[in-house]
Amino acid sequence: MSAGSRLSVSTESEQVRAERHRIAGCAYEHADEIADDVMAKICAQLPGYATAGPGVLDDVHDQLARLSRTGLGALLEHRRVHPADVAYARQAAARRARTGLPLVDYIAAFRLGQRAIWKTLLAHAGDSEAGQAAVLSLAGPLARYTDLISTQATDAYLEFQQYVAAESGRDSQALMDALLDGALPASGPHLSVATAHGVGAERTAPVVVVTAVVLDRADRGEDCSERLGQARQLVSAAIARCTVNGLRTLSVVRGSEIVAVPALGVGGAADGLCERLRATQDELGAEGITLAIGVSTAVTEVAQIPRAYRQAQAALELLPEGGGVLALPQLTPFKYLLLRADDTTRQLVDPRIGSALAEDRVRGGTLAETIRAFAAADMNLREAADTLHIHLNTAKYRLGRIQELTGRNVRSVNDLVELLVAIELAAVINEA
Secondary structure (H helix, E strand, C coil): CHHHHHHHHHHHHHHHHHHHHHHHHHHHCHHHHHHHHHHHHHHCHHHHHHCCCHHHHHHHHHHHHHHHHHHHHHHHCCCCHHHHHHHHHHHHHHHHHHHCCHHHHHHHHHHHHHHHHHHHHHHHCCCHHHHHHHHCCCCHHHHHHHHHHHHHHHHHHHHHHHHHHHHHHCCHHHHHHHHHHHCCCCCHHHHHHHHCCCCCCCCCCCCCCCCEEECCCCCCCCCCCHHHHHHHHHHHHHCCCCCCCCCCCEEEEEECCCCCCCCCCCCCHHHHHHHHHHHHHHHHHHHCEEEEEECCCCCHHHHHHHHHHHHHHHHHHCCCCCEEEEEEEHHHHHHHHCCCCCCHHHHCHHHHHHHHHHHHHHHHHHHHHHHHHHHHHHCCCCHHHHHHHHCCCHHHHHHHHHHHHCCCCCCCHHHHHHHHHHHHHHHHHHCC
């Protein structure tokens, strides 16, 4: 190939890229018109939508415009769309399932949306060779995007439908009521539900109790109660998927809270479950649902479940206003006591220590880090220095500096404990 030919190909490629950016940008600016076009076809062709109320149709229009912007924005930036980018579609799917919209109509609406976006892209492509090549290059990414959002939405729709079906039987609710009273049904459907969730199947199999609340926002508007109710059902369905023994977790909505009793399996530890709960909290947070989740210690007797429930509720009360996950199985007694400390406890901290730690935090927290490492190494300074990746002389200097600033000798057990308490109390305040 000659140099001139190579230049021609390069120029054409640049023209195609420029056209692709122009076409996607023009379509992005018309996302609301795309939603209008799809809505007209949906109401004319899909019976399930034709009978929906104006509130539902407005919601559908908003979702169509948002999905169009997400997809076209990805085309504009030449990047792939990931499930986290369209997490909001899962909530919309649950809202459609809740209205009783047939799944076949729901999926058909996605096909109509893809056609409308494609039609808009073609309309802005023009007749130039570069424009035609550019719009053809967008066909594949658009198809992948439609497949992604329809798959995500279908999964959420079916999951919510299954959850509501299970709830409507009331067996899970009645079983939870019995468990929170410390009793396991001797026979009947409630016992079958318990067995299916791994609760009470084996006397030595530990379970924990999880309580969660959806943190309300003041800007939710007049439909606050309905939105909160829907959010709680979504959370309950999500927690039901959090398991470490291959079985679904028993999870129900009880008033303003979600209560779950995950079975850990014989010899099971709660760490894996707690990590799944944190991941679920992050996923739901991306969907606009802020959670506070408390996890009890593990118990092996059904009669101990009421106590575990109270523990989970107590853990909830220790979380900051912004929510989070507080798992008692992952706390030491020392940390738990500090979380429950009151103002009097904080006032008992020597002002010299408090002042030194405040100054240390501003400077990066190296002294507090050294105290923690020294305690973790059973007061072995060389081991602490190795852990911190610092020279032994540096570690010695820091201990001297700590004594100078606080009047406490870290080689004294009482002084070391006092320093640790002050450090962890300060950390609790800062985390809150």
